[in-house]
Amino acid sequence: MLNLFINSVFIENMVFAYFFGMCSYIAVSKSVKTALGLGAAVTFVQVMTVPLNYLLNEYVLAPNALAEGVDLSFLSFILFIAVIAAFVQLVEMIVEKFAPALYNQLGIFLPLIAVNCAIMGGSLFMQQMVGTEINSVGDSIVYGLGSGIGWWLAIVMMAAIREKIEYSHVPAAMKGPGIAFIITGLMGMAFMIFSGIQL
Amino acid sequence: MKLSKNFTNPLAANNPVIVQILGICSALAVTVKLEPAFVMGLSVTFVCAFSNLFMSLLRKGVPSRIRIIVQLVVIATLVIVVDQFLRAYMYDVSKQLSVYVGLIITNCIVMGRVEAFALGNKPWDSFVDGVANGLGYAFILVLVAFFRELFGSGELFGFTILGDWYTPNALMLFPPMALIIIGCIIWVHRSINKDLQEK
Numbered sequence: 001m002l003n004l005f006i007n008s009v010f011i012e013n014m015v016f017a018y019f020f021g022m023c024s025y026i027a028v029s030k031s032v033k034t035a036l037g038l039g040a041a042v043t044f045v046q047v048m049t050v051p052l053n054y055l056l057n058e059y060v061l062a063p064n065a066l067a068e069g070v071d072l073s074f075l076s077f078i079l080f081i082a083v084i085a086a087f088v089q090l091v092e093m094i095v096e097k098f099a100p101a102l103y104n105q106l107g108i109f110l111p112l113i114a115v116n117c118a119i120m121g122g123s124l125f126m127q128q129m130v131g132t133e134i135n136s137v138g139d140s141i142v143y144g145l146g147s148g149i150g151w152w153l154a155i156v157m158m159a160a161i162r163e164k165i166e167y168s169h170v171p172a173a174m175k176g177p178g179i180a181f182i183i184t185g186l187m188g189m190a191f192m193i194f195s196g197i198q199l
Numbered sequence: 200m201k202l203s204k205n206f207t208n209p210l211a212a213n214n215p216v217i218v219q220i221l222g223i224c225s226a227l228a229v230t231v232k233l234e235p236a237f238v239m240g241l242s243v244t245f246v247c248a249f250s251n252l253f254m255s256l257l258r259k260g261v262p263s264r265i266r267i268i269v270q271l272v273v274i275a276t277l278v279i280v281v282d283q284f285l286r287a288y289m290y291d292v293s294k295q296l297s298v299y300v301g302l303i304i305t306n307c308i309v310m311g312r313v314e315a316f317a318l319g320n321k322p323w324d325s326f327v328d329g330v331a332n333g334l335g336y337a338f339i340l341v342l343v344a345f346f347r348e349l350f351g352s353g354e355l356f357g358f359t360i361l362g363d364w365y366t367p368n369a370l371m372l373f374p375p376m377a378l379i380i381i382g383c384i385i386w387v388h389r390s391i392n393k394d395l396q397e398k
Contacts (some may be wrong), residue, residue, distance in 0.1 A: 017374055022223035023307045074283060077301050078275040085271055114267070117224035120305045124298035173389035174382075175397040177220050181382035188375035 001142050004133055008146030011195050014118045015154035016188035018125075021118030025155050026180050035159035036152075043148030045091065045113050046122050049084050050144030051137050053123040056083060057130060080123045088114040122147045158184065205328050209335040215308045216339040217385050218395060222308035227377035228299055229340065233356050235295045236344035238285070240337025242300065244330060246277045247309050251317040251329030258318050270313050271304070278303045308336055343380050347371045 014020040021042070028038050056079060063071040092110045096103045103110075113119060125147075126140055134140050161183055170179050215221045222243070229239045253273050254261075261269050282300045285293035293300065303309065312332050317325040348354055351371030353361035370376055389395045 019227045019374065019377070020224055020302075022227075023221055026220050026223065074279060077279055077282070077304055078272065080301075081271050081275050081304050082268075085268055111267075114271075115305045115307060115310055117302050117305045121224075121298060121302055124301050128298065171386070172396045173393075174386050177217075178382050178385040178389065181378045181385065185375040185378035185382065188378060189373075192373065192375070 001139065004139060005142050005146040006197065008143055009150040009153065010191065011197065012147075013150040013154060013191055014121065014147050015151060015184070016191045018121060020121040021116045021151055024112060024116055025151075025158065025184075026177055029155050029158040029162055029180070032156060032159045032163060035155045039148075039152030039155050041091075041110060041113055042116060042118060043145070043152050045084070045088060045119055046148035046151075047141060047144045048091075049087050049119060050122050050126050050147075051140045052083050052087065053080050054126055054130070054134070054137060054140035056080075057127050062130075076124075076127060080127075081120060084119050084123070085114045118147070118151050154187070157187065161187075202324065202327055205324065206331045209328070209331040210338065211335075212392065214335045214339065214388075215311070215332050216336055217381070217388050219311070221311050222306045222336055223381070224302060224306065227343065227381065228374065229296055230344040230347055230377050231351070231372055232295075232348050232354075233341065233344045235292055236340040237337070238289065238292045239296060239299065240333070240340045242281045242285070243303055243306060243308065243336050244333025245281060246274060246303050246306075247312055247333040247336075248326055248329035249277050250274045250309055251312055251325040252322055254313045255317040255320060255322040255325035266318070270310065274309055274313075275304050308332055339381075339384065342384065343377055346380055347376065351376075 012018070015022065015025055024038065029035050057076065058065065060066055061072045061076050061079065063073065066072060088110065092103075095110070122144060126134055126143055129143070134143055158180070162180065165179065165183075174182075209215060213219070216223065229235045250270070250273050254270060257269065257273075278301065281303070282293070285296070285300060312329055316328045320328070345355070348356075349360060350368050352367050353359060353365045
């Protein structure tokens, strides 16, 4: 389990190895504070939706799960996205009701999480790993947590670098997204040193 | 004339990937070779065009409060069609694309075009807009894949182009290089279109 956790945070990092959640990663990494908020929200949603989708996969979608000879795995896209969208909506309503201050801070980002590829990608990868690395609900929670934290780490580091780079002389045409992509590429190369670590 | 402008605009001046920074999530991982990049580009074009068409047809009947979930259902259905088609007729490519086909659902270009264009325009205009944005995405994908396959393995579409004298640069096949190539494309593009540069 520890191996799965380390693997999902560092080696198979959502951003650097699979490019998941790049859209909001580039758009929202301008200040560390908002990056921290969005990262926390993504990690939370990830921890909840991956196990939910794991159960859904185990008891409804997998071949012979619902009834003998019934294979519903072609429905997994639509069911996963429905679970994610419904869950994000639920979180939004709960946060709005019980923690209005937090809601105002995260306001715009919460609904955006539904279309964050990292969430959907986490569930789809979980589905692929069933039977090899993920064999129980506990494993799926660990994987959700690890991949969420990996994304969180990436966006906060990126935001910190971008806050500093404001003061450097970047070629005019590279400012903004151009330099952000190159930095991410270099960070990805740095993260490659973790590959092959086994615990 | 408006129609042709709608068509050519997303291909270069207002490209969804390098100008609006949308849809990067699934864009970069499939660019190791030209063939999957090509198939992925066409799949996104298909989904984008038809989701635009259907949402434009439905735009008067769907209350705006539930439109997101309706959009997700329409898009997810189209993606399932694409996925099943690829599995049936192009099994090897579909294995290479793995979860990234499913991630077309959360591709910001598809959602973005439906929200920004299809909900306020006639079906035919929306269809053309979807095709054009999909092709703009496909163009960048193929461009990145061209460099990565040519320098990473000395081949194009699996045929050897650079002979024995060329030592393939394996670094091009790793994820970080995709980001750096995209960064360079943005650099060139913004050097030509100076109005896009950030101050």
